[in-house]
Structure formats: structure tokens, C-alpha cells
Amino acid sequence: MKGRLKGHHARNIYIFTMTALSAFLFQNCGTQTSNTTVSPENPSGNPTQLVYNNLTFGTYPHKVDIILPPNRDANTRAVVMIHGGGGLKENFAYALGFKNTSEGVYNSNSDAVDGYIEDFLAQHNVALIFAQGQALPAKPESYTWSNTIMNSGQNDVAFLQLLAQELRQTWNFTKVYLSGHSMGGVMTNRMWCQSPTTFDGYGSISGPLSNQLYSSCNPSVKKPYIHITGLNDRILQIVEDPTVGPNINHATDTTLTLDSLTRTLGGVAFVHSAPEFRNELVSYSWRANLMCAETASAKVYSPIGTNWKTATQENCGGNLKMVQLKNRDHCSGNRAGEDSYKCDVAMTTTGTTEILDILVDFFE
Numbered sequence: 001m002k003g004r005l006k007g008h009h010a011r012n013i014y015i016f017t018m019t020a021l022s023a024f025l026f027q028n029c030g031t032q033t034s035n036t037t038v039s040p041e042n043p044s045g046n047p048t049q050l051v052y053n054n055l056t057f058g059t060y061p062h063k064v065d066i067i068l069p070p071n072r073d074a075n076t077r078a079v080v081m082i083h084g085g086g087g088l089k090e091n092f093a094y095a096l097g098f099k100n101t102s103e104g105v106y107n108s109n110s111d112a113v114d115g116y117i118e119d120f121l122a123q124h125n126v127a128l129i130f131a132q133g134q135a136l137p138a139k140p141e142s143y144t145w146s147n148t149i150m151n152s153g154q155n156d157v158a159f160l161q162l163l164a165q166e167l168r169q170t171w172n173f174t175k176v177y178l179s180g181h182s183m184g185g186v187m188t189n190r191m192w193c194q195s196p197t198t199f200d201g202y203g204s205i206s207g208p209l210s211n212q213l214y215s216s217c218n219p220s221v222k223k224p225y226i227h228i229t230g231l232n233d234r235i236l237q238i239v240e241d242p243t244v245g246p247n248i249n250h251a252t253d254t255t256l257t258l259d260s261l262t263r264t265l266g267g268v269a270f271v272h273s274a275p276e277f278r279n280e281l282v283s284y285s286w287r288a289n290l291m292c293a294e295t296a297s298a299k300v301y302s303p304i305g306t307n308w309k310t311a312t313q314e315n316c317g318g319n320l321k322m323v324q325l326k327n328r329d330h331c332s333g334n335r336a337g338e339d340s341y342k343c344d345v346a347m348t349t350t351g352t353t354e355i356l357d358i359l360v361d362f363f364e
Contacts (some may be wrong), residue, residue, distance in 0.1 A: 027137070029087070031165050043158070051065070051067050057162050061134060062131055062134060062159055062187075064130070065131075065164065066128075066171070067127060069121030069125060069348070071122065076125050077127070077129045077169050077177065077363065078126070078321070080176065080179070081130050081179055081181075082133065082141070082188070084182030084184050084185035085182060086142055086143055086266075088143065090130070093130055093243060097353050097354065098120075098312065131160075131163065133152055134153055135153065136152070136153045138268050139267050145271055147183060147186040150183055150186075150269050150271065150272075159179065175200045177203065178202050178203070179202070179205070180203075180205070181205040181331075186204075188202050189202075189210070193216070196220060196222070197220070200223065201362070202224065202226075205226070205228045206233060206331070208227070211272070211275055211276060212272055217290075222316075224319040224320070224357065225291075226321045226324045226363070227284070227321075227323070228322075229281070232326075232327055232329050233328075234259060236258065240250075240350075254279060254281075255278060255279060258274070270296065282363070284322050288315040291315070296315065300314075309325070310325055313359075321362055
């Protein structure tokens with residue numbers, strides 16, 4: 001894999017407050033710093049600062065971290081990353097294999113970006129932008145996005161529109177993409193449906209289209225879209241192996257329902273009745289027809305044979321893609337020595353930028 005980590009320490013990160021709410025969370029725990037006012041670097045120059053912490057845009061409360069590659073230029077692309085339900089942006093970076101620990105703030109020294117994979121950013125010439133979701137006062141620990149399944153108490157469509165605008169006009173990125181995990185992926189789908197011109201491409205990880213949006217989703221522009229999912233997803237009840245949990249093989253169901261504990265822990269933050277999701281494994285054919293009037297392509301397995309690890313479908317000249325990961329759970333994790341249950345593990349294999357590789361390669 002590209003972008004090898006430096007000194008990556010395996011550890012559990014999915015702890016929701018001080019209880020067993022990890023089944024609901026994508027990430028938690030971390031420290032936020034005060035807002036910083038900055039002047040973006042000249043994109044054609046060699047930036048002296050690579051990390052910007054907790055920026056705000058307009059009147060929105062969302063804090064945003066911007067991580068630039070060394071030797072940024074006019075062709076550098078920006079990928080906005082939005083976390084799952086209950087998550088924190090700092091831990092999303094860790095879960096993607098992009099920092100050494102889940103705690104604390106980003107290092108902002110100009111000469112050493114500790115915990116970041118500078119060679120990954122330089123190789124792809126990409127900047128990563130991590131945005132923090134918000135929470136209802138009645139459920140303050142449930143950081144999320146207003147994606148028609150959950151409610152953050154904010155107009156997140158307008159926030160993401162402003163963020164994309166600022167990244168283009170003030171930070172001088174010519175290409176800006178959106179990607180999210182879990183409830184962040186559901187929000188990514190909402191933007192793909194309802195605000196398709198905001199970003200140049202969209203990527204969802206374990207976050208399918210909401211059942212409510214499916215009936216009305218007909219974007220004026222069909223932008224590139226990729227979906228990455230674990231086939232042993234016990235949060236969304238897609239289980240390929242009936243021995244791993246009580247929910248057996250919903251892979252062919254048209255709709256999907258959250259597991260009951262997740263729903264209970266989210267409480268009033270959930271605004272959509274069950275079933276909440278359209279199953280991406282089934283609705284891929286709908287999206288292929290919607291985007292380019294094609295029939296869903298056959299799966300390509302890698303490696304070939306019964307020991308395959310990924311199954312990939314591509315349509316619409318490569319503008320539509322789905323990657324299915326065998327034996328992976330909701331967070332698609334595979335870290336040695338860590339529990340593989342639901343979101344108690346990170347999304348990437350130790351020492352790699354596995355999920356980021358798939359996303360960034362698609363956006364290229």
C-alpha cells in the first residue's frame with residue numbers, strides 16, 4: 001500500500017463518553033484548540049505552514065482542520081473528510097491511518113508535521129480537510145450531520161457549500177471533493193443528490209443513501225461517486241457470515257435498518273424511522289442507470305479465486321465505482337491486536353493508508 005505510516009500505534013478509539021456507546025460512535029475523544037485566523041499560502045509557492053487547526057467559516061460553528069502537502073502548487077486537490085455519528089474530526093484522521101494517536105490536536109509546526117503522512121500528500125498532491133459535525137443541545141455528545149437520518153441542529157448543506165466555496169476562492173483549490181464515513185457518508189449522499197455542483201466528486205464509506213432521499217434523488221448533474229463498504233457491517237446489518245452476529249445476511253435486502261443499540265444511543269438525534277437506508281449493494285444498479293443509463297457491471301474480484309479480498313464494480317466510464325471489502329465491519333478495520341467488533345477498530349490496516357488510497361485514486 002502507498003503512504004506507509006511512521007510509528008503507528010494500534011489502539012481502540014471508539015469510546016462514546018465513558019460508557020459502552022462505541023457501537024454508535026465512529027470516533028470520539030480528543031482536544032480542541034481555540035480558533036485560528038490565517039492567511040492561506042500562495043498555492044504556487046512552498047508553504048511554510050502545513051497544518052491549520054480549528055478554522056471557522058462564516059457564522060457556522062463547525063471547526064475545520066486543513067492539512068496541506070509539502071510543495072503545494074496550483075494543481076493541488078482538496079478532499080473534505082466528514083466523520084460519522086458521534087465522531088470527532090481529530091479521530092477521523094487517526095481512523096484513516098493518518099496520525100499516530102487518536103488524542104490531542106494536530107501538530108502545526110512548519111518543519112515537522114508529526115503524525116501525518118507527508119509522502120502520501122506529496123505523492124497524490126492532495127490536501128485533506130477535516131470538518132467537525134455539530135450536535136443538538138438535547139443530545140450534546142451526538143456529533144453528526146443533518147443528512148435526513150440524523151439532525152445536527154445545523155444547516156450542514158449550506159455549511160458545506162460555503163466551505164467548498166472558500167476552499168476554491170480563498171484557498172485557491174481548483175478541485176474540491178467530499179467524502180464521509182457512516183453518517184458522514186449519508187451526508188455525502190445528500191450533497192450528491194441535492195447539491196451536486198458543490199463538489200467535483202463524492203465518496204461514501206459505509207454510509208449509503210437514506211431511504212427518504214432515494215425516492216427524490218435526481219441530481220441535475222451526475223458527479224463522480226464511489227462507495228466503499230465492509231461486507232460484514234453489523235451497524236448497517238449487512239453480514240456475509242451468519243456466525244459473526246445475530247443479524248444474518250441482509251446483503252440482498254432493498255433497505256437496511258440500524259442495529260437497535262445504535263438507534264437507542266442516538267436518541268432524539270435520529271429523525272428518520274426504520275428502515276433508514278437503501279442498501280448500496282442493491283441500489284448500485286439504480287445509480288448506474290441514473291448516471292449513464294448503464295446496467296451494473298459484473299464484479300471484479302481481487303485476488304482472483306475463493307480467497308478474494310475486494311470486489312469492485314465500475315460504470316459510467318469510471319465515474320461510478322463500488323468497492324466491497326470482504327470480512328470487514330462498519331469501520332472496515334483490520335488492525336492487528338484490536339477487537340474487530342463494529343467500530344472498536346480503525347478503518348485502515350496498520351501501517352497503511354488503505355481507505356485513503358482507494359478514495360484519492362478514484363478522485364484522481
